[in-house]
Amino acid sequence: MRVRLSVNGASQEHEVEPRLLLVHYLREVVGLTGTNVGCDTSSCGACTVLMDGESIKSCTVLAVQADGTEITTIEGMAQDGAMHPIQEAFREHHALQCGYCTPGMVMAAASLLKEHADLTEAEVREGLEGNLCRCTGYHNIVKAVLAAAGDREALV
């Protein structure tokens, strides 16, 4: 089947198998390997990307279902060589260790920040419940997201 979509602002058009998952399409067909796979039960969130601005687990969506949408992956977050404020906050607060959860976590955090005007710690924790991290104990991830929330001016 044919899919036509935009990935990080660039249009893509490919012939794909109907059963191909969006995450595999992004990784193997488009060649963007920043988005990771951490499970096979849609539990971990490592594959989180934005579809038309909203975060989705790209292992739960078929590539063909993404036809006509705009997808943003971690590779599309920095603009003109400058990191997105969430990326900056992650670095500043040491919110990543092995980095495997990080792309998904950053995308989930971006969408969380867009959806909520003010965020409490509890809301950040609830909001990121579907994104697992084995390294950080979440402490610095929460701190980074709250810092980015406090710095909304800098958010586009």
Add this chain to the structure above:
Amino acid sequence: MSILGNRVVRKEDPKFLTSGGTYVDDLKIDGAARVTYVRSTSAHARIRSVDIDEARSAPGVLAVVTAADIELDPLPLEMPMLNEKMPQPWLATDVVRYVGEPVVAIVSETQAEGADAAELIFIDYEPLPVLVDTEGALEGSIVLHPEAGTNVSFELQFGRDESLFDGCEVVVRRRVNNQRVAPCPLEVRAVAARWEDDGRLTQWSSTQAPHSVRDALAKAYGLFEDEVHVISPDVGGGFGAKIGGYPDELLIAWLARRVGRPLKWTETRSESMVALGHGRAQLQDIEIGGSRDGTIGAYRLTVLQDSGAYPRVGALLSFMTRTMASGTYRIPKVDFNSRSVVTNTTPVVSYRGAGRPEATAAIERAVDLFAAEIGMDPAEVRRRNLVPPDAFPFTTPLGTTYDVGDYGRALELALEASGYADLRKEQARRREAGEVRQLGIGLSAYVEITNGVPGSEFAAVEVRENGTAVVRTGTSPHGQGHVTSWAMLVSDALGIPIDSIEVVHGDTDVVPRGVGTFGSRSLQVGGVAAHQAAGQVVDKARQLAAKLLEADPADVVLDKVGQRFHVAGTPAVAKSWGELAREASSEPGGLSAETDFTPPGATFPFGCHVAVVEVDTETGKVTIERLVAVDDAGRILNPLVAEGQIQGGLAQGAAQALLEQVAYDDDGNPLTANLADYTFVSAAEVPSFETTSMETPTPVNELGAKGIGESGTIGSTPAVQNAVVDALSHLGVRHVDMPATPERVWQAIAAAR
């Protein structure tokens, strides 16, 4: 001013944050086909037949292989202490011994074709009686490895001192379970292998120890070590479970040779939950005795360790449990015995702490049981029995010598930081008022051993002609931030800024020797090696500068800010790092030095954790309100990174106390074989942590540094578990096994009432 001790953000982060790391599955390897394993669905069975005919002719399939096809020698023992009569075959031969054991390997063009072909394979199993519980294994009416004639895979038996508790006014005994958990690095295992035209083997592995993978491959394929090139690119966590060479990882190269193609294998998460080793899995009998004034007189720990179907390092965990058995306490008499047994379960390996969290959980639970029995505050009992600061180096009755510590100060700091006295008041108020939500306060005054397995580590430092430097290290970070920390160590010696220092790791062609990253060894062995190599480069450069400046080397100083050498007092005439490197370029190795550092011994980080939990006495639900941690890992190189290590450990430790457990039914079927069923801790289940650092430098190495990677896990588990019991102690509850799920807690309350 030295950069050491500063909060330095990580050099490696921009890559991870903008394009993501490069993990094995991300690599583009031209022409690579895929491997799929078909694993046993039966815990214990004889294989009557394996029907692979249909799969062989399925679309895209290049090969289907069973044990009968493999002509390789049996896998070498992972460690010499292991029982050689319980070996795991490359693929299961006539018997399968756990769900998840690889039976058939499929090579196919694509992953999807491999999965489809796997569906076409039929394995006929004749069920054998299944052994899941360790006591049954010890009793031995079913023997898993008939060759061995026993289920005991390892033992530490020193005899039982029957007079151990003579003279004790009070003796408390309790059986506790340190349950089996899954390490769950977020990246599962992945391997790629390619045979080069010159006969060399290149293998990419998601591992914590590339050099030991290289050596294992060389042994398996009859190659010299320099004929194997192992690369571990970015690795998405390991936690001890990615140390050794698993048979299914080592077999990929053989399959690649068979089909004459490069191959890639990435396990699925569901596969990983049964194929990656598990951790902990100790049944413990604890006995503690003492007098009513709070003095502990004797302690006995008897361990029954589950090693899973094929003994690996997990069979030996009790060795470390014994080493740390008496914890932070001065106990005159200590007894330890252990047995490890095989069962029809996934093999047990190292998991963050590996034997030490089990020791700490046992002794910290024991101290609380003793405190409850004599009716004394658990903080006070600890205070009375801690090894005092002037007793170091301190040797325990079991012969472990602790380097240095101030356990009492850690305890007092933790009590103060948590507001312990006020917490007790609030607890009393809730008890008085009979509130549904009761407060529990749990303590854990831990000490642990880091770099517990002696060994050296390699480092090389070279200054290049453009004035930048490169460090090659034998450690193999997978989240620990060595790229930044090693650059800081070298920058401290050379004055070259960290952004101009490249850190290279995880490539056995570029780094000739290495041990790897595990057991909280990296900084105190590999970091010290890097620091020493940098110091040697400074000495070389000084000699060279003296020659060029026609001065006595003793008069030549390094101006670290200016990154150049000059004669003391005459800074105007100087030689920069770049100039000296160019000068040295004619000599072999240029301006460089390499070293292998072997520390004289292990180090013993310590601390005290206080957990505050709320227990809903109607539902049994436990909420962690606070986790206060005081940790002392000697001198801290980069507090930002060190705190990150502690925080990650705290969450994993708390998760063991409350949430996580690998479970099997009586037939050996895993009940937690994916991330929907395994209760992996999420952000919603832990609070922000309150950490305080103490820095008591160790005399064991020049940096004064101890390991920090596992302390968080070791200290927090018993703190949280003790807090749960503490919340219910007024009801008569003395113990709740881990994980303290709502059901268990509710049952403990019901039983006490």
